[in-house]
Amino acid sequence: MTCSEFDLIRHFFAGQCIQRVDVPLGIGDDAALLAPPPGRLLAVSVDTLIAGVHFPLDTAARAVGYKSLAVNLSDLAAMGAEPAWVTLALSLPEPDEAWLTGFAQGFFDLASTHSVQLVGGDTTRGPLSITVQVTGFVSQEQALLRNGAQPGDGVFLTGTVGDAGLGLRLYQQPSDASDASNDATMHLVHRLEFPTPRVAAGLALRGCASSAIDVSDGLAADLGHVLTASGVGADIHVDQLPLSSAYRLLASKNDWQTAVSTGDDYELCFTLPAGQETAVLAGLDCTCTRIGEISADSGLRWRDADGQQLALDNTGFDHFTFGKPQ
Amino acid sequence: MTCSEFDLIRHFFAGQCIQRVDVPLGIGDDAALLAPPPGRLLAVSVDTLIAGVHFPLDTAARAVGYKSLAVNLSDLAAMGAEPAWVTLALSLPEPDEAWLTGFAQGFFDLASTHSVQLVGGDTTRGPLSITVQVTGFVSQEQALLRNGAQPGDGVFLTGTVGDAGLGLRLYQQPSDASDASNDATMHLVHRLEFPTPRVAAGLALRGCASSAIDVSDGLAADLGHVLTASGVGADIHVDQLPLSSAYRLLASKNDWQTAVSTGDDYELCFTLPAGQETAVLAGLDCTCTRIGEISADSGLRWRDADGQQLALDNTGFDHFTFGKPQ
Numbered sequence: 001m002t003c004s005e006f007d008l009i010r011h012f013f014a015g016q017c018i019q020r021v022d023v024p025l026g027i028g029d030d031a032a033l034l035a036p037p038p039g040r041l042l043a044v045s046v047d048t049l050i051a052g053v054h055f056p057l058d059t060a061a062r063a064v065g066y067k068s069l070a071v072n073l074s075d076l077a078a079m080g081a082e083p084a085w086v087t088l089a090l091s092l093p094e095p096d097e098a099w100l101t102g103f104a105q106g107f108f109d110l111a112s113t114h115s116v117q118l119v120g121g122d123t124t125r126g127p128l129s130i131t132v133q134v135t136g137f138v139s140q141e142q143a144l145l146r147n148g149a150q151p152g153d154g155v156f157l158t159g160t161v162g163d164a165g166l167g168l169r170l171y172q173q174p175s176d177a178s179d180a181s182n183d184a185t186m187h188l189v190h191r192l193e194f195p196t197p198r199v200a201a202g203l204a205l206r207g208c209a210s211s212a213i214d215v216s217d218g219l220a221a222d223l224g225h226v227l228t229a230s231g232v233g234a235d236i237h238v239d240q241l242p243l244s245s246a247y248r249l250l251a252s253k254n255d256w257q258t259a260v261s262t263g264d265d266y267e268l269c270f271t272l273p274a275g276q277e278t279a280v281l282a283g284l285d286c287t288c289t290r291i292g293e294i295s296a297d298s299g300l301r302w303r304d305a306d307g308q309q310l311a312l313d314n315t316g317f318d319h320f321t322f323g324k325p326q
Numbered sequence: 327m328t329c330s331e332f333d334l335i336r337h338f339f340a341g342q343c344i345q346r347v348d349v350p351l352g353i354g355d356d357a358a359l360l361a362p363p364p365g366r367l368l369a370v371s372v373d374t375l376i377a378g379v380h381f382p383l384d385t386a387a388r389a390v391g392y393k394s395l396a397v398n399l400s401d402l403a404a405m406g407a408e409p410a411w412v413t414l415a416l417s418l419p420e421p422d423e424a425w426l427t428g429f430a431q432g433f434f435d436l437a438s439t440h441s442v443q444l445v446g447g448d449t450t451r452g453p454l455s456i457t458v459q460v461t462g463f464v465s466q467e468q469a470l471l472r473n474g475a476q477p478g479d480g481v482f483l484t485g486t487v488g489d490a491g492l493g494l495r496l497y498q499q500p501s502d503a504s505d506a507s508n509d510a511t512m513h514l515v516h517r518l519e520f521p522t523p524r525v526a527a528g529l530a531l532r533g534c535a536s537s538a539i540d541v542s543d544g545l546a547a548d549l550g551h552v553l554t555a556s557g558v559g560a561d562i563h564v565d566q567l568p569l570s571s572a573y574r575l576l577a578s579k580n581d582w583q584t585a586v587s588t589g590d591d592y593e594l595c596f597t598l599p600a601g602q603e604t605a606v607l608a609g610l611d612c613t614c615t616r617i618g619e620i621s622a623d624s625g626l627r628w629r630d631a632d633g634q635q636l637a638l639d640n641t642g643f644d645h646f647t648f649g650k651p652q
Contacts, residue, residue, distance in 0.1 A: 024367065029472050029555075030404040030540060031371040033464070036362040041350065044445060045357040046459065048415045050452035078356040089374045089415070089457040119370060122457070126376035131415040131448070131457040133372065138359070146355050214356060229355075 012100040013088070016108050018117045022084065032119040034085060040137045043081035047071050051128035055193075056171065061102030063193035064130065069110045070197050071216065072134040074266040077202030078214040080144040081136030083114045091126035114199055144205060144212035144270070149230035151296040153210050153271040158198050158286050160244040161219050163191035165262020166251055184246035191244075195266035196286075204283045205270055212270035217263045220314040224300055226269070236260075236292035238312075239305045256302065257312055338426040339414070342434050344443045348410065358445040360411055366463045369407035373397050377454035381519075382497065387425040389519035390456065391432030396523045397542065398460040399440060400592040403528030404540040406470040407462030409440045417452035440525055470531060470538035470596070475556035477622040479536050479597040484524050484612050486570040487545050489517035491588020492577055510572035517570075521592035522612075530609045531596055538596035543589045546640040550626055552595070562586075562618035564638075565631045582628065583638055 013027075025033035036042060049068050051057055069086060076083050088107070092099070111118065116134065167188030198214070205212060211230055213222045219241075227234055238256040251258055271294055272280055281288050292303075302310040339353075351359035362368060375394050377383055395412065402409050414433070418425070437444065442460065493514030524540070531538060537556055539548045545567075553560055564582040577584055597620055598606055607614050618629075628636040 024466060025469075025471070030401040030538075031369040031407065031462075033405070033466070033469055034368040034370060035466075036368060038364055042360040042362060043357040044360060044411075044413065046413045046415055046446050046448050048417060048448045048450045048452075048457070050417060050450055053450060053452050075356040079359070081357065085370075087370065087372045087459060089372050089459075091374055091376060091455060120372050122372050122374045124374045124376055124379060126374075126379050126455060127453040129417060129452060129455055131374070133413060133415075133459050136357075140350060140359070140361075143351075143359055145351070212356075 012104045013118060013121065015104070016111065016118050018112055018115055020084065020115070020117045023117050023119055026117070026119050027121065034119060037137055040139050041143065043076055043079045043136045043138050043143070044133065045072050045075035046131065046133040047075070048129060048131040059193065061099045062106035065103035065106030066110050066194055068130040068132045069107050070195050071266065072132045073110070073114060073197035073199055074195070074214040074216065076134055076136040077198045078144060078212050078268060079136070079138055080142055080202045080206035080212070081138040082203060083116045083134055083136045083199060085119045085135045086111060086116050087133045088118060088121040089131040090121065091124045091129045093125065093128060138206070142206035144202065144209055146211055146213055146226045146229040149211040149226055149232050149271040149294045150273065151232055151294050152274050153294040154274065154277055154290050155223070155234055155236065155269065155271055155292040155294060156288050157242055157267055157269050157291050158201050158284070158288050159196070159265070159267040160242045160247065161215060161265050161267060162247050162251065162259030162262060163188050163244050164195065164264035165258050166247055167192040168264070170250065181250060184249045187244065187246040188250065192264060195264065197266060198268045198286060200285045201268055205280065208272065208276055208280045209270040210273055212268055215263065215265045215267045215269055218261045219269060220260045220300065220312065223269055224314060226271070227298070227300055233295045233298040233300065234292055235295055235301045235303055237303050238310060240289060240291045242287065242289040256310065260302070260312055261315070338430045339444060339447065341430070342437065342444050344438055344441055346410065346441070346443045349443055349445055352443070352445050353447065360445060363463055366465050367469065369402055369405045369462045369464050369469070370459065371398050371401035372457065372459040373401070374455060374457040385519065387428030388432035391429035392436050392520055394456040394458045395433050395436045396521050397592065398458045399436070399523035399525055400521070400540040400542065402460055402462040403524045404470060404538050404594060405462070405464055406468055406528045406532035406538070407464040408529060409442045409460055409462045409525060411445045411461045412437060412442050413459045414444060414447040415457040416447065417450045417455045419451065419454060464532070468532035470528065470535055472537055472539055472552045472555040475537040475552055475558050475597040475620045476599065477558055477620050478600050479620040480600065480603055480616050481549070481560055481562065481595065481597055481618040481620060482614055483545070483568055483593055483595050483617050484527050484610070484614050485522070485591070485593040486568045486573065487541060487591050487593060488573050488577065488585030488588060489514050489570050490521065490590035491584050492573055493518040494590070496576065507576060510575045513570065513572040514576065518590060521590065523592060524594045524612060526611045527594055531606065534598065534602055534606045535596040536599055538594055541589065541591045541593045541595055544587045545595060546586045546626065546638065549595050550640060552597070553624070553626055559621045559624040559626065560618055561621055561627045561629055563629050564636060566615060566617045568613065568615040582636065586628070586638055587641070
């Protein structure tokens with residue numbers, strides 16, 4: 001990449017409007033200089049999105065820019081951390097003004113919403129790939145971990161699950177359909193491309209939830225991580241799973257498998273000690289549903305409305321390959 | 327990538343021996359939790375290396391692992407920061423045990439040398455690409471910036487320049503040669519693959535150097551950044567440029583152009599106020615050479631032993647493309 005092309009790219013990322021007081025030196029020297037708040041820990045998460053692996057090659061640039069930040073903010077939400085700084089390593093085959101404009105718009109719109117400042121980055125020529133690292137703040141006593149779930153705790157989910165997974169399937173297999181199902185498909189694809197990181201919910205859960213994780217690999221896999229880390233089990237009632245009306249319209253009847261084993265919803269799954277439920281849920285800014293309870297018996301059990309155990313596949317979501325990477 | 331393959335990769339990075347007390351929670355939850363030292367700033371740098379762009383496709387895995395960390399530590403050195411934490415986003419076409427073993431060895435050998443702990447990462451299937459982010463500590467008063475060079479300051483370079491650039495050229499155009507030149511070529515290629523980040527020198531320069539930068543894009547380009555940021559110019563004496571004996575043996579006579587315009591040497595270029603030279607240079611752990619002086623007249627001028635101006639190309643180093651990226 002020539003210097004002028006590099007400068008072109010830099011230009012697209014110079015226009016952010018967030019300027020934080022804890023960034024004494026931003027982009028432009030050998031390193032950024034950042035002033036961490038006294039007495040708090042830094043929560044750090046990094047994720048890579050690769051074209052053709054994590055998103056279809058023809059995904060709109062704005063969605064790619066948005067989602068590359070959203071998936072990282074979701075990790076901070078799952079720790080109860082307040083987002084602050086972000087870095088962006090962007091590799092792309094060639095400088096493409098229209099693509100960069102869209103990418104930057106999606107990225108900075110979400111960054112502004114959460115008062116996150118871009119403090120560094122690297123832009124290289126190569127196959128389309130985005131690595132984002134976010135840093136947030138949380139006190140040691142209030143950080144939400146995976147290992148604190150206790151028998152008797154309730155298991156909760158923000159929002160709805162299965163939307164992104166079903167949206168991806170419909171995206172890959174478009175069909176002639178009615179207006180109603182077109183609207184529903186658009187809703188599900190939007191959930192896939194523009195997931196809402198549950199930052200405010202994560203902050204509200206600090207010091208309350210006994211464990212938390214974000215649902216990136218599917219509820220079965222991610223709740224499984226919590227159960228393993230906590231040394232407990234869980235009974236989950238599939239008829240209590242929060243499903244969107246679009247999901248209910250377009251999924252096969254009683255398709256619990258898609259809801260529990262597809263990923264990319266970026267909802268929070270967390271546990272609450274008995275008795276705290278009403279007060280905590282009243283403080284959340286999004287819908288939240290009780291889906292089951294933690295048990296001393298290890299393992300993750302899916303139960304129908306009659307309490308009978310269902311055989312669902314609990315293996316994790318493997319990112320689809322959308323064609324040969326660029 | 328299936329879960330078992332992912333676990334395989336995780337296995338290679340679980341074996342690090344550095345466990346810092348300022349890492350209350352490392353790899354394994356949604357985010358790492360880090361405890362920054364009170365009263366200091368964080369210096370943060372991120373760099374991506376892409377196969378076929380930043381290193382030849384057949385580069386040994388150990389060299390790739392080493393260099394991916396070294397180039398970032400070099401940025402911290404140029405800020406006078408003490409390295410602490412690192413994250414690694416690794417994309418590779420398929421899990422390859424031998425390659426991962428070599429990569430991890432190169433990465434962790436250097437991390438151990440500088441007491442740097444790997445605190446997070448992401449491993450994805452895709453074209454071979456490595457994004458590393460390092461964080462170090464420095465006080466606001468002592469950070470080395472690019473914008474402090476003053477007329478009358480001396481300009482200095484650690485180590486030697488041009489080695490990596492010439493080494494790359496020889497790597498790409500191997501030839502029958504004598505034992506002496508084979509040894510020299512090996513030295514230059516080693517400099518390309520295993521550059522020494524000048525961390526200790528950077529720490530020694532805190533509060534002394536008026537500006538500093540690391541030479542990643544070539545002396546002409548990088549010193550140019552310092553001059554622009556500081557609003558000054560410089561006169562550099564090419565006969566005072568520190569050149570290795572291997573470079574002198576294998577470069578064309580008076581080939582100053584390669585020495586000043588190729589990158590990847592990762593030496594420090596810094597400026598010192600007049601009178602501080604002797605004391606400061608005595609405190610460095612590496613060779614250091616005075617190559618010129620800062621002037622109030624803007625522009626970067628190359629001068630021969632007679633003081634005559636030489637016409638050298640000052641444009642930056644553009645990373646070579648070593649073949650089609652994987």
